[in-house]
Amino acid sequence: MTTLALTGSPLWYASRASGTLALVLLTATVVLGITSGGRAAPRRIGRFELGVLHRNLSLLTLVFLAVHVVTAVLDPFVHLGWAVSVVPFGAAYRPLWLGLGTAALDLLLAVLITSALRLRMGVRRWKAVHWLAYAAWPLALFHGAGTGTDTRVPLQLWLYAGCLALVVGAVWWRLAKAGPGRVTGRLVAAVAAVAVPVVLTAFLATGPLQPGWAQRAATTTVLLGGGR
Template sequence: MGQTLWFASRATGLVALVLLTTSLALGVAMAGRAAGPRWPRFALGAVHRNLSLTTLMFLAVHVSTAVIDPYAKIGWLDAVVPFVSVYQPFWLGLGAVALDLMLAVLVTSVVRPRVGPRLWRAVHWSGYLCWPVAVVHGLGIGGKDSELGWVIALNAFCALVVLFAVFWRLRTRGTDPDHEARQATGAFASVRGR
């Protein structure tokens, strides 16, 4: 197999980063109630969900090729238990943390009706932490690949997309048309609950 598994692992890791970045940006936009006549909220939700699942598929190939590749001697347990690997334990451990956070978001999203909105939202917020941990994992474990101009540009572009999405979200906070209705409903519910 030569370096085929190594190239597959690197490539799917970078594609997973781009997909995770896009999914995170869409999630931030949805949290800000972004929508329009061409992209209603349900369409944004469907794209976000499908991008997240596609990210997980690329991540599965990324992890599988890294484990199957005999060079680093990474075990399946190393991929999910942080900081126990013999091969670059810190950098691989960050990858395991990012994977575990993504899996937690996936599991709570699948069982969302059973866990309730508060727990789902709290776990879903860990998606914000997953992204920088994944970026640092890729930069740290990438070795010489991380120093390539196009890889640096790709990471910088992903960072700019996330920063723009978060900046936009903070600027539009409370300006969506449903904000006042949600606030009134929340106030009404708290008064009614007394």
């Protein structure tokens, strides 16, 4: 059984814990959004209550994301700057995987800002931006799997698998409940529900679960980031 040695700093553990909790909360938010929208909305629970729960989960996700970002930047091991938290793919440390997390954060911030301006934007424009939250979820999942040094820990793998199963299951359930129309949207959702598990499984099998992943990621850092 793989174990994780307790060799990191308190900031490192705080960053990993807050990032994991943010992923779990984002998964819950996405699943709730998928299963409670359109004709799939449950009849025993009012839309107002679902909306309040959805909003509170979203805000809690952003709180843990803020903790995740702050602790990661303050951690002296990786030497990240504050600009990395908002500018994707600019880090010298694992730029691709950190960039995916930054992109996910930017998408969620866009949803937050536009939600505050919802009355001025109009419902149609706000909904168009709101769909970005669904795009943020796979970015966050691959960010955690690619960046996390604890990805090989069985408990962490089961957590990723659980998040993946919940979202994919929610998508297929929503597709089964969907009525006629919006063929393009349903086709995109079906393709994504198939592609994300396949790509993630292939990535884990050939990347983080293989020996020497940290060294290969460091080599990628030198090539892409230009660091020593």
